[in-house]
Amino acid sequence: MKKLPPYINSAVASRDFKYYIFDWDDNILHMPTKIRMERLQADGSWQEVEVSTATFALIRTDSVNYRPPGGKWEDAFRNFEDSPRRDNFLEDTRVALTRMAEGEKPAPSFNALRKTLREGRLFSIVTARGHSPDALKRAVKLFVDSVLTAEERSEMLSNLRGYRQWLDGVGDGEFGTDEEEIDYYLSMCRYCAVTYEGFKKRMAEDPIYQEKLAVAGNSSKPELAKEFAIRDFVEHIFHMLRRSGNLNRSVSIGFSDDDKGNVKTVSRYIRSELSKRFEGIKFVVYDTSDRSLSKGRKVCVSGQMNLPGF
Ligand SMILES: [Mg+2]
Numbered sequence: 001m002k003k004l005p006p007y008i009n010s011a012v013a014s015r016d017f018k019y020y021i022f023d024w025d026d027n028i029l030h031m032p033t034k035i036r037m038e039r040l041q042a043d044g045s046w047q048e049v050e051v052s053t054a055t056f057a058l059i060r061t062d063s064v065n066y067r068p069p070g071g072k073w074e075d076a077f078r079n080f081e082d083s084p085r086r087d088n089f090l091e092d093t094r095v096a097l098t099r100m101a102e103g104e105k106p107a108p109s110f111n112a113l114r115k116t117l118r119e120g121r122l123f124s125i126v127t128a129r130g131h132s133p134d135a136l137k138r139a140v141k142l143f144v145d146s147v148l149t150a151e152e153r154s155e156m157l158s159n160l161r162g163y164r165q166w167l168d169g170v171g172d173g174e175f176g177t178d179e180e181e182i183d184y185y186l187s188m189c190r191y192c193a194v195t196y197e198g199f200k201k202r203m204a205e206d207p208i209y210q211e212k213l214a215v216a217g218n219s220s221k222p223e224l225a226k227e228f229a230i231r232d233f234v235e236h237i238f239h240m241l242r243r244s245g246n247l248n249r250s251v252s253i254g255f256s257d258d259d260k261g262n263v264k265t266v267s268r269y270i271r272s273e274l275s276k277r278f279e280g281i282k283f284v285v286y287d288t289s290d291r292s293l294s295k296g297r298k299v300c301v302s303g304q305m306n307l308p309g310f
Helices: 011-015 052-057 088-101 109-121 133-147 148-166 180-187 198-204 207-215 218-243 259-278
Strands: 019-023 035-040 044-053 125-129 190-193 251-257 281-289 296-304
Touching: 019 109, 019 190, 019 218, 044 052, 044 148, 044 198, 052 133, 052 218, 088 109, 088 125, 109 125, 109 133, 109 148, 125 218, 133 180, 148 180, 190 218, 198 207, 207 251, 218 251, 218 281, 251 259, 259 281
Parallel strands: 019 125, 019 251, 125 190, 251 281
Antiparallel strands: 035 044, 281 296
16 A cells, blocks of 8 residues: 655655746647637638637747737637636636546646646746636646545645745644645745736836836737746745745756747746846756657756756
8 A cells, every 4th residue: 555645744845946837728738728810811811710729839920821800919819818707717727627537648748737736846827828817826726626636635735734834834733724725835836827917017017027028029028928927936936945045955947838939038038137147046948849749858958057967
């Protein structure tokens, strides 16, 4: 019989510090949400088509043959926002998880998120969608509830209590219920849908990004938003480590995305800015665009290059 994890896993205090930033669509899950576009016909007219996110990643720069409905991008992504009629993100996540339960192959970082949750590590979801942070958090909770086995769930709780004891000084007998501890953990993670109004507002109010946005062309704004979301998470981790007196530890932050364009700009951003500002942090980028590779390809490593075996 498998040994049960301890009620509190105190060993988390001496374990490596690894954190992850995940793109969601086609990286964590193959979501059923469709983008509304128009395709150029042979006679010069435009016909409405609904495309998957995987197809969109390939055609999004093909402005000769594709355009959003009537040229309005906001209409292309209506299904990627919250709606009073339907909990879009949660329900689409449910559909994607059901398809997997029925045998669909997992997306490249599906198991990485599963492991991250089981280990109780902090993560950030960064997506081009327009949902509220709470909508994303509810979907991750659904992932916890429907993907993790009973053993994985008790391992996760053992780790979460370990972190709470170590970082927050919570003693045995002082923990909340399992649901409360999971909720506390998920609240410590970040959920950035970069076209959500609240996110855009926060970005526009940031002095550095205010300036960057002012000089950026329209096409580079989504990439800037991803940058901002990544910096937000790295700062969050940095402050947490500083507060707990752990800045001297080896820290690595991974980023995975199936969109080659995002991988390229994020890698450039890490090299040119983040790795200089956060010298002690190792950054790893995973390009998960090649579906024939089960976990994606590591494309860029920066920081702590001199540490053997790390
Ligand atoms: Mg994606």
